Amino acid sequence: MTARNTTQSAYEIFLNAACDRLGYSKSTISLLSLAALEMKVEIPIIRDNGELAVFSGYRVQHQNVRGPCKGGLRYHPNVDIEEVRGLASLMTMKTALVDIPLGGGKGGICCNPRELSTRELEVLTRKFVKRIHREIGPNSDIMAPDVGTNAQVMGWIHSEYSAIYGHSPAAVTGKPLALGGSAGREKATGYGIGIVMKAYAERYDAPLNGATVAIQGFGNVGFHAAKALSDLGMKIVAVSDARSSVYREGGVDLSALAKQKSERGLLTDVEGHETLEAGRELEVECDYLVPAAMGGVITAENADKIKARTVIEGANGPVTSDADRLLRDRGVTVVPDILANSGGVVVSYFEWVQNLQRVAWPLERVDDELTRILSNAAQQVFNHAAQKGLDLRSAAFDIAVSRVKEALDVTGI
Secondary structure, three states: OOHHHHHHHHHHHHHHHHHHHHOOOHHHHHHHHOOOEEEEEEEEEEOOOOOEEEEEEEEEEEEOOOOOEEEEEEEEOOOOHHHHHHHHHHHHHHHHHOOOOOEEEEEEEEOOHHHOOHHHHHHHHHHHHHHHHHHOEOOOEEEEEOOOOOHHHHHHHHHHHHHHHOOOHHHEOOOOHHHOOOOOOOOHHHHHHHHHHHHHHHHOOOOOOOOEEEEEOOOHHHHHHHHHHHHOOOEEEEEEOOOOEEEOOOOOOHHHHHHHHHHHOOOOOOOOOEEOOOOHHHOOOOOEEEEOOOOOOEOOOOHHHOOOOEEEOOOOOOEOHHHHHHHHHOOOEEEOHHHHOOHHHHHHHHHHHHHHHOOOOOHHHHHHHHHHHHHHHHHHHHHHHHHHOOOHHHHHHHHHHHHHHHHHHHHOO
8 A cells, every 4th residue: 555545545554444433334435435536637737947847736626515625735756646635634523623614625736836937936826726727716615725825825816816716815824924824824733733742741741841742744734843843842852844854852943944844954963963765853862753655655654653652633634543553552542633733724714714704813812713713622532531431533533424414413414
């Protein structure tokens, strides 16, 4: 099984287990397994060198029974329909778990954004919108940034969609502030990891001050997670990006690493930091591990090398179903992605609401509302886990699945 289809496979395993615990029928499992709509489009563009290149784009709308589909758009060379399908499924569970009125969707274009110029990326993005515009929008499917995309890409989507339908800021979230983006959106996923971490520590009496953390990923999620956890008094001992990994026993220098990455594109060669082999950041001695890059990085092959006692899933699906079982057998706690990294979709929801109402919230309100929603969701997961004797992922899926099932029931399907 490749890393690209582990997310969908894991979702089906966790979904089936939740439905079994809840006593749901096979028909319910079928409804929650199948996507409502799957799109694949081919996008030809003329490269800067005059040559024709064709890229495959995907968008999957998994469930909209609780509200319009919501989910990111990623640009990555490993994007395919199976990966997007699995991520869309997880988004349905994520929005249900944090109890916001949205469904689940996901999209992607199979490309390497590092190898495309700004002009090429803009043309690619705008053509993608032209291909799928009839199926997306503020009341049907709302895109947001993900791996390989950012606020600028969302700005192009906003521009292209508005050129067709008129000014429509609520059609996409994660936009630049000048186009109706929300304060706090850029940091939301990483900042949310800090909120969930604090709730976890308080519930399980786990001291955070001086606790060590390794983080895989130093992009938007990983960087803001590192800042949030550092602000809680935790010591970040290892970080990595797609091409480099560093370790420092006394705690890494986040400012120096951010400066190095900005100037050179790599984390290595910062004084006082040890360079690690790719993937070794997952295996260092630490109290907490935050895989915040790509899915399927902790597998049956390396699960026994994980030394952290708690894994906080900053990325979507970073732990495969086999690895999840192996970690659980070893007594390693996994705080699941549909809780841990849901800060991004929560603030995307805030942005959507602000756009629909034509208002702008101050950062303080965004942070307060995010803290309230994530803290409540975390406590519900912790309570259900304690009451039923479940691990945290099983508890989270029970809550999410039951909410989607309730919505399906009252629609009369």
